[in-house]
Amino acid sequence: MLKIKHVLFLMFGVTSFIIFYMGFLNYITTEDQTMGLIMLTFSGIVSIGALIGTFYVSRKITTPIESVIDKMNKFSTTTNVDEDFLPHNGIKELHFLHENFKNMTGIVSDTIKKERKVNKQLQDMDKRKVEFMSMVSHELKTPLMPILGYIQLLKKEELLGKLNPQQLDAINEIDLAITRLQKLVQDVLIVQKIDLEKLTVTNSNIDSEKIVNTAYNAFLPICNLKGVKLGKNLDANHNLVSDPDRINQVFSNLISNAIEFVPKNNPEIEIGAYDEENQIVFFVKDNGAGISNEEQKNIFKKFYQIDATSKRKKEGSGLGLAICEGIVKKLGGKIGVKSEIGKGTMFYFALSKEKIQVQNF
């Protein structure tokens, strides 16, 4: 690329040389010596004048342009610009260039300042939300401890003596209510964590068989108690890298749901895992009432419960599936449901076999 300075010098240099050369040619070829000399001197003066003029003009134009370029460079790296701009040098276009650049930088740096301020405010708000969440979490969990402790104590015949049937009934009712409250507190807090993107997950080498077995063994007693047939279906053992506790949490939520929605006659649940295109799919199948297509879109929403009071006592809070979805997403997987009214329901979640990139905060 050429510099203005050099172009000017090239142009005027060549012109001056031609003028001078013509004067010189005229001088050595002409018969009129005096006239030739006058013409030579004249052409000499003109070409020197042109050179000096070029030098002056080039300084006057290029120096301020270079300074603007300089400032632009500085501005684009630091977004700062010195207040003292070049003094007015009498060239109109340059004056406008300067003025416009000055205005532009002013607007840009104002915008940047505003954006930084808003950003800072957002960060502060985020921080306050997180602080608030952990405070609420602490304040909600703390009073649960003595309540649960005393309930357990009162139920220990060997320590505090035998309660009469009505007292025992009262304690059992309190126990039931507080256990529900405890679950609700836990669920609300985990939903909060998911919303604030503060849910943490770990990564370890695990296998599908172990995960399914853990869930199976945990739920077998309660299924037996409720007369629900619990089946297990594993095609093979698959390794994957993920968070076993979080997977177990999802599995437990899905199985708990299934237990609540199976029919009274021949209730059946099947859990398992299979391999599908680089993913392990875990599933929980039941032979319950099923979920309509319309409702399938809603059930993953927070606090959403299908309004069919006949189907069961309303005990939950509608957070279970929202939590499942949040966890599975955090694990880099996908959760879904396949169901038809009257034909049972299958919930599944698919996790990649390969290690996923988790960001913990």
Added chain:
Amino acid sequence: MIDDNEQITKMVSTFLSLNNHKCTIANHAQDGLEFMIKNEYDAVILDLTMPDMDGYDILEKINESDIRYKVIVLTASNISQENMEKIKQSETKIILQKPVDIDVLLEKISQVANL
């Protein structure tokens, strides 16, 4: 047991004494620290979030001194990554989350204190 919540310390110490264990209560971290320096205990149950001096301060002070204790952290707070490092470098043997099942608490105490 060092915990600023008096209902929790009362409940736990009642439960422990019914199980024939002696339990000293400190509802202020400063008192707890003094007890730890003056006396000897099989185990210390320590809350983390407390006014003035908190559980982390106590763990740090104990670390700096030459007294050694088997500590069971019992907290209702989330422990940040950074604080987890502090705990790892302390005498803490186990971390329990409130509300903890009192039978589990008793079992862990026996384990940690080798009773």
